Amino acid sequence: MKLYIYDHCPFCVRARMIFGLRALPLETEILLNDDEETPVSMIGAKQVPILQKADGLFMGESLDIVRYVDELAGKGRLQEEIRPELQAWLDKVGEYGNKLVQPRMVKIGLPEFATREAVKYFVDKKEKNIGNFAANLDKTAKYLARIHADLQELEPLVGDENLGVGGEVSMEDILLFPVLRNLTIVRGIEWPQKVMDYLMWMSEASGVDMYFDRAL
16 A cells, blocks of 8 residues: 655644554655645545555545554554543644644755745645744744643643553544644754653654654
């Protein structure tokens, strides 16, 4: 099977995770961010991830891919229940997290931004949602204060054992880890120890790398 992705895309991380967690082989191809023709030809929309299944057919929507691959693996199914307090945390951080993350993504040499046209496509599109990238970078200190407070709130929700955020690998991890992983691009975040331990364990278990070495 083959997965078409962007490296920075949290929805793509969801799909990548299930392959790593279930120890299944995976081929990936990173598309240029301004490539509309390829994804539209596959699923009729400009979005990723896209899974090319063994039968050659294409599947979109990250959670559909997660559930399909999970069932295919035959190793038990991910627990679907999401704790309300964790969902509330994801919703809260979702209100501002991209203002920290997206302006940095075009600056670290990711393959989906290999051309000026791909960078411009991303910036023009995302600035419509979060505002001017440079202005958001100037507000880093304000956003850091918020994420520090929110990470402190997250820590009690993280299990004590390296078995997933809720005590076992579940759909909670599929939703949470991509958000935290992308935040590793932000220099200056002070990570609570349990959250950091979770990040490191899940990165290794899923095979999805982080951005600490390129943080800005």
